[in-house]
Amino acid sequence: MTAGVTSQPPRLILASASPARFATLTAAGLNPEVIVSDLDEDAFTATDVIGLVATLAKAKASAVFEGLGATEDVLVVACDSLLELDGEPMGKPVDGAAAIERWRRMRGRTARLHTGHHVVSRIGGQPDATSAVATTEVVFANIDDAEIEAYVASGEPLRVAGAFTIDGLGGAYVTTMCGDPHNVVGISLPLLRRMFAEHGVPWHTMWQPATN
Incomplete structure (x- = not known):
């Protein structure tokens, strides 16, 4: 369900301890507050990798949203x-030995990086949720x-x-990507923009004013 467009930007909460996700959102002009859920990720299972990342993202976002006591408009994002x-x-x-073995399997090959995204909102008092995988x-x-x-x-x-980055030392070891590069960092900005719109929040309304 699509919520009505909000006149004021809601409180934005990132339910993730990932510095890369936080940096990606702030570089895109947003100002997220970080609240991390205390979930045992090993307790979750799914029939495939896409299902697993979707399940984990939903569980993280839902846990943080349910812990909020405030009543103001809010968007909770988890990945x-x-x-x-x-x-x-x-x-x-x-450990290091596992990372070496992983890279010996990955080198010269193509893999798929999946990121589950889940957004829970309360806009105008009405709760809503959307889920997607990039x-x-x-x-x-x-x-x-x-x-x-080395x-x-x-x-x-x-x-x-995945034992690699594209925004750090590992960037030299990735030759090609097909899809959103932000997704490989851990959060897809184009997908998140569409999800925000489903909650009645245009992406540009979440930009923070320039401070200089």
């Missing part, structure tokens, strides 16, 4: 990202063992889903 390779979900590697194909460079070991030694692959 969950996983890389899919050979039909398997690839989250954060558990998918971006990622082609990895055919890097050698020395490059893999990259893993940097620690970066251990901190992110």
Whole structure:
């Protein structure tokens, strides 16, 4: 259901501890407040990777929204990202050895990065929710063992889903993408714009005034 257009920008809450998602939203002119849900992600299952990221995003957003006591207009945004390779979900590697093995599988190949997005709103007193998944194909460079070991030694692959970034050291090892590059960082801005519109919130109304 599409809500009526709000006259004032609602409070925006990002239900994620991801610095990359926060930075992406702020660079796009938004000013999110971070509230992280305390969910046991290992307790959730689904029949496929797309279903799993959608389920996790919904659970995170719903948990944060239900914990709000205020009554003002609000948008709660949650995301969950996983890389899919050979039909398997690839989250954060558990250690360096796992990251090295992961990269030996990924090099020279194409994988799919899925990010589940869930938005829960209360606009004009009426609750609403929408859910969607963005998918971006990622082609990895055919890097050698020395490059893999150096990259893993940097620690970066251990901190992110899929064991790579495009906005950090790992950017040199991604040759091609098909789809929204923001999605690979962890949040799709074009998809989120459409989801906000479904809640009656035009994207540009969420821009923060320039401070200079």
